[in-house]
Amino acid sequence: MAAHRAEAVTARGASAHGRARLLRRNIPLYVMFLPGIVFLLLFKYIPMGGLVIAFKEYNMYDGILGSPWVGMDNFxxxxxxxxxxxxxxxxxxxxxxxxxxxxxxxxxxxxxxxxxxxxxxxxxxxxxxxxxxxxxxxxxxxxxxxxxxxxxxxxxxxxxxxxxxxxxxxxxxxxxxxxxxxxxxxxxxxxxxxxxxxxxxxxxxxxxxxxxxxxxxxxxxxxxxxxxxxxxxxxxxxxxxxxxxxxxxxxxxxxxxxxxxxxxxxxxxxxxxxxxxxxxxxxxxxxxxxxxxxxxxxxxxxxxxxxxxxxxxxx
Amino acid sequence: MKDTFGDKVFYACNYGLLFLLSLTCLFPLLHIVSLSLSDSHSVMSGFVTIWPQGWSIESYRQLFVNTRILPAFGNSVLITVVGSAISMIATILTAYPLSRNYFIGRRFFTLAAVFTMMFSGGMIPHYLLMKQLDLINTYWSLWLPAAISVYNLLVLRTFFVNIPEEIEEAARMDGCGEWRMLLRIMLPLSLPALATLTLFYAVGYWNSFMSVLIYINETYKFNLTVLVQQMIRKQSVLTEMVYAQPDDVAEITGEGIKAAGIMVMIIPMLIVYPLLQRYFVKGVMLGSVKG
Structure with missing residues (x-):
């Protein structure tokens, strides 16, 4: 216990060491968070990007990106x-x-x-x-x-x-x-x-x-x-x-x-x-x-x- | 202290009004139960109120023999059980990092999640994405987009934040890593919150309707809600036709079957209701803690 505490104090003293430690502590957190990031990107933010078809004339063949722009026509x-x-x-x-x-x-x-x-x-x-x-x-x-x-x-x-x-x-x-x-x-x-x-x-x-x-x-x-x-x-x-x-x-x-x-x-x-x-x-x-x-x-x-x-x- | 006359009038009105309101919740249920247990003649004549007339379980027999209600029930169970499991795992894994103050990007990710509560791509972009991912007609199209409810995520994050730091520090001293911290310390300490959120998710999946309507086209994959809704709709078309030609009335027992279908959805809810009531009330309180 005492050894750990001493280590913590020295870690706080050396800031470069502290930053490395912080990063190391974050690795497992990011591993955990990965599904969350994928979820937010794929099922929340990509559909928001899909909203561009509101300004396009969407057709299946050209897809979301390829369909021609029509400006505000739909609105x-x-x-x-x-x-x-x-x-x-x-x-x-x-x-x-x-x-x-x-x-x-x-x-x-x-x-x-x-x-x-x-x-x-x-x-x-x-x-x-x-x-x-x-x-x-x-x-x-x-x-x-x-x-x-x-x-x-x-x-x-x-x-x-x-x-x-x-x-x-x-x-x-x-x-x-x-x-x-x-x-x-x-x-x-x-x-x-x-x-x-x-x-x-x-x-x-x-x-x-x-x-x-x-x-x-x-x-x-x-x-x-x-x-x-x-x-x-x-x-x-x-x-x-x-x-x-x-x-x-x-x-x-x-x-x-x-x-x-x-x-x-x-x-x-x-x-x-x-x-x-x-x-x-x-x-x-x-x-x-x-x-x-x-x-x-x-x-x-x-x-x-x-x-x-x-x-x-x-x- | 004695009640004044005015107070007595107040209490009488209050009790009376609440009693009447409770009846508005009780009577429709009794009515549906009665319809489902009455014979078709009584049902069509409109005599059935809150007690079955001419007891008969014919409606249930027809429902189970002539409709796909049993497979649909199985589908609903599958959707609910697997969906809740996926959602809980995803929510826990996402909530824990967001609850750590040394998590780099914590504020950014929290904002990114909260923003999706206020703005979304909407029905069509979601549908096109599911099509692109080839998930149409699979239950993954129900599970994946609903994997994390941001509201539930914030509730759990707040719950983790509020766990006393002394406990965490003690564990940290013993060389406890993040995974062990989550699995051995945080989760056992948040069982009530976890139970509440599981129920939130389960009720959501059990009642899911629109996503099934949109993403699932094959009728044998329908869940209870969509199947019963389609039954109700078809029957009302049928009865509208009957209204035009009153001679055919005797042929139709649709209303009773419809009521039986509704009962199949109500009964599981009633069975777990004591559990729901206990944890949902807690859940509302959890949510009211400002995060």
């Missing part, structure tokens, strides 16, 4: 076609609605759970509400389509009994959007509440005690103690969600949509899948993907800048 086409403009609008509409309606739900849920005094009740509610998070969208969409189905769905069964006419929930744009957003909230509300529940535990219980001694009602306590107490977490998660505004998940749209509501349900990701992969319009859809990614990147960076003003920045 001009995207922003001038009715169809693609509608798709961009739909993407924004669905995600902004999901954000505005869905964001407060887990906060409210966490505050409600936090006010529950009976442990068994809290635990049972949590167990049920966390569950849908683990379900794939296939399960969730299957359940939704089953329940709201026009002819055999249980809801329409009761509506038909009451009014004589089934309601085409999945075939009306308004109700489809409501179902889409509702099922997203249903799936994630419980699980998203966890992070707020964690934040709530950091609030000092003495604050509530003295507030209620001063005669503050439950509502006032929530408004003046609870919400300010978890404000940093709220801001942080809001930033994260704003950065994801362009990114309407592929799975829920793909599984819940149908031809009748395609005017509101076609979004960027489903467009790229249908036109890019199924109809081989590689360049045009890559341009769409690049646009989506760039806007997303700008949103994240801007949101972080704004957060910095409140000292809540992520980096």
């Amino acid at each position: 001009n086409m995207l922003f001038n076609q009715m169809q693609t403009v509608t798709i961009i609008k739909n993407t924004l509409m669905l995600s902004v609605l999901s954000l505005v309606i869905g964001f407060p739900v887990p906060i409210a849920l966490a505050i409600m759970l936090n006010e529950v005094r009976k442990a068994w009740f809290k635990k049972s509610v949590q167990t049920l509400l966390y569950l849908p998070h683990f379900f794939s969208w296939v399960i969730v969409s299957g359940i939704v389509l089953e329940i709201f189905s026009l002819e055999s769905g249980v809801i329409n069964h009761w509506i038909t009994r009451l009014t004589g006419e089934p309601f085409p929930f999945l075939y009306e744009p308004g109700s489809w959007v409501a179902i889409f957003i509702g099922s997203g909230i249903w799936k994630e509300m419980g699980f998203s509440a966890i992070i707020y529940l964690a934040a709530l535990t950091t609030i000092d219980p003495h604050q509530y005690e003295s507030a209620s001694l001063d005669g503050a009602t439950k509502w006032q306590q929530i408004r003046y103690i609870t919400i300010p107490g978890i404000m940093p977490t709220i801001v942080l998660l809001l930033i994260l969600s704003v950065g994801k505004v362009m990114d309407v998940g592929f799975d829920p749209v793909f599984m819940l949509q149908n031809e009748v509501v395609s005017n509101v349900s076609n979004v960027i990701s489903t467009y790229i899948y249908t036109f890019g992969l199924q109809r081989a319009q590689f360049s045009l859809t890559t341009a769409m993907g690049l646009f989506e990614n760039l806007v997303g990147l700008i949103l994240v960076l801007t949101a972080n800048q704004i957060a910095r003003k409140f000292n809540q920045e992520l980096w």
Whole structure:
């Protein structure tokens, strides 16, 4: 032991020796890190390079590098076609609605759970509400389509009994959007509440005690103690969600949509899948993907800048 | 301290609302269970709510006999087990160097990884790459691009960083190299984190849908999610046709089979749910530690 320590001291003394030692220590680290480097390069950064086909007229024969350049043609086409403009609008509409309606739900849920005094009740509610998070969208969409189905769905069964006419929930744009957003909230509300529940535990219980001694009602306590107490977490998660505004998940749209509501349900990701992969319009859809990614990147960076003003920045 | 009248109203509303919310999670599940266990006549007439009508396991029999659900289940297991193993090995090996402050280029590589969370090549360039690498129709196209989730990587890196330095120094004194340090010291000390991340990856692979849809074309290689989704879709086309010609209704038992298919996906999830709930909640807390 003593010998080792002495060696360490002399190593620190001689800086050239120290540098050699540092390099030697790094060799095994780089061996470990090799798969990581290969992964990042091959599966993250090379596809980014593949984005150049957004500025080309890609064909299989010439490949990514050989295909001819076309400048901004693909982007001009995207922003001038009715169809693609509608798709961009739909993407924004669905995600902004999901954000505005869905964001407060887990906060409210966490505050409600936090006010529950009976442990068994809290635990049972949590167990049920966390569950849908683990379900794939296939399960969730299957359940939704089953329940709201026009002819055999249980809801329409009761509506038909009451009014004589089934309601085409999945075939009306308004109700489809409501179902889409509702099922997203249903799936994630419980699980998203966890992070707020964690934040709530950091609030000092003495604050509530003295507030209620001063005669503050439950509502006032929530408004003046609870919400300010978890404000940093709220801001942080809001930033994260704003950065994801362009990114309407592929799975829920793909599984819940149908031809009748395609005017509101076609979004960027489903467009790229249908036109890019199924109809081989590689360049045009890559341009769409690049646009989506760039806007997303700008949103994240801007949101972080704004957060910095409140000292809540992520980096 | 006694509750005021206002407080009592508050608690009553709170409990009531939470109870109703729980029911919105419970009833759809009971409904699907009931559909899958009812006879086709009750299913089509819409009488089934949250209790099976005219008990029958015909839907399950049809599902297992007439569809490829069993091989698809096997595929899902294979994708999940091998995928999680690959991902864990890759994540551990990458996280450890990033957690060492003497790792040259640590800041650069961390930034390079974090940047990929905010910007990516997107669907088409990834597809073209897979084609170039000749991985289409192999499960490697699912495993390799998903090998490392940067989020999980950062969680594990933070966990390694937070292991007390005294332990490492003591090991170092005994002449412990980097590999032994990782395998003998760091990994045994991070078992809870490793369990959490394994579950993160496993649930991700089990539920993987879009990548299978994109990269796998041969139907016998489909996993459960894609197979069941296609069943649901085909059936709804079928029932739309039936809606136009109500005479054929008696022929169709599709809704029950669909429900049974959904159940095959739900049941494994319910079995591991206690484990998931425990570790995922921890995982969320791990992630909230700012790295």
